[in-house]
Amino acid sequence: MTVLEAADVTFRYPDGTQALTEVSVRVERGEIVAVLGPSGAGKSTLFKCFAGLERPSAGAVAVEGVELAALHGRERRLAQHRIGLVFQEFHLVGRASVLSNVLVGRLATANAFTSLFHWMSRADRTLAVELLTRVGLGEQVRKRADSLSGGQRQRVALARALSQRPELLLADEPVANLDPVLAAGVIDDIVRMVREEGLTAVLNLHDVSLARRVAQRVVGMREGRIVFDLPVGEVTDPVLADLYANEELAANAADREEVAA
């Protein structure tokens, strides 16, 4: 069954930059897909279109058959609630506690009035603490989010996304801000939790080895287009060299310009 379907998605920013050109992807239930590509390839824009944060200029994105861009108000909020997001820079409330950050993921279905006073149901609180324990933060529940390390913060953000009880987890460069050792640990945690919860996941990554390690399928992007969409076994070194080829050329050109200046 298809969880996420993008059909001929084109995206142009208001300044005229064309970030995506006729991108079509289909992600089936339970799949873990990595989107790879050099910076500026359009991965983040695609993430925003998938998440409903941006509306495609042309084409359509449907999550579980529902087109988010067409919804408004309560329906839209509830549809968004089915998609968990993890961002590169965590996007936590630094001064709030770890638990409070995770409970944010439960707000959409909580009582609209009592939740304003931070009064959440026992079930919501139990779920939040349980998720935090499962990502190894059982001891940090009452700490302030900004007192944690980068890797721990991203785990809090992961717990927040999972507390939504989503069908689909989208992550935009979730470990780009972390050092390589931590990065592998966080990615492993994300994938472990996705498997345990039986979710579908699309991860934007720029690290080839991480992508090969966790994904079942790899989508390669360059200059706003999909270059390849292959099972991880078929993502060979020549395929990757091709994906990053022009970037090296561009980098060399930039070096030469610097020398000439």
Place this chain on the structure above:
Amino acid sequence: MTATLEKKGEAATAEPRTQPGRREEIDRLARLRRPGWGTVAGALAAVAVLGWSSTSSGFDGPALVDGLPHVADFVSRMFPPSWEELPVAIELMIETLGIAITGTVLGTLLSIPLALLAARNIFPQPWIRSSARTFINVFRAIPELMWALMFVASVGLGAFAGTLAITLGTSVGMARLFADIFETADMRAWDAAAATGARKSQRVAWVLLPQQIPTMASYTLLVLDGNVRAASLLGLVGAGGIGMELNQQLRLFEYGSVMTIVLVVLVVIMSLDLISSTVRKRFV
């Protein structure tokens, strides 16, 4: 990499051989700028405004010099302070603090919804923001003492009129401050919460306020300081507090009592200043 280094070395040796055209350009840029006509006109206008305002303010140098002995006389008659006045002054100072604190708390609570409406990143609709800002600016333009006069006329003499005046003044003043604080807030966590499907009111309670409360509390303490000063004066128009007594003692030429009142106000405001600056340091 080596090429870059070579290039730098070359540039260093090439410096003395600056081309003639370049030399002139450097001299031109290094020269002092002659003030433009606009600057001269602006300076003249500033002098003219200063001259006009000093005449219309009745500023009179000789009168000030002539008056110095009277000032000295006035001050000398304030000593010694009258200690019989002390219990009354303390009681009224407590009332003044009551007016200031109640007004600050109520005003701050009222200012938050107003500030949210006036913040572009919370309510992007221009008509909401501009009507909220207009409301704030109109009410802010009226000084607290005028509000006090109007409330005395409507609810009668006493502390209640003063409390209302401080509440109103604080709510519009703080609304402006808070709106600016909200507009400069980091919106990433807000956007992430929006993407979970949380309502705007929930995002205010769970993201915006937790992030901003230390800054808001620090400003509130600063405003409380100002409100104690304002509340000490409200009595002049009959709106309660220590100002009423000060006015009365001045009229009775009881300068010893006046001194006591001034000392009580001084001690209270200075200690409040000390407390609030210590507390504010812990916030930020």
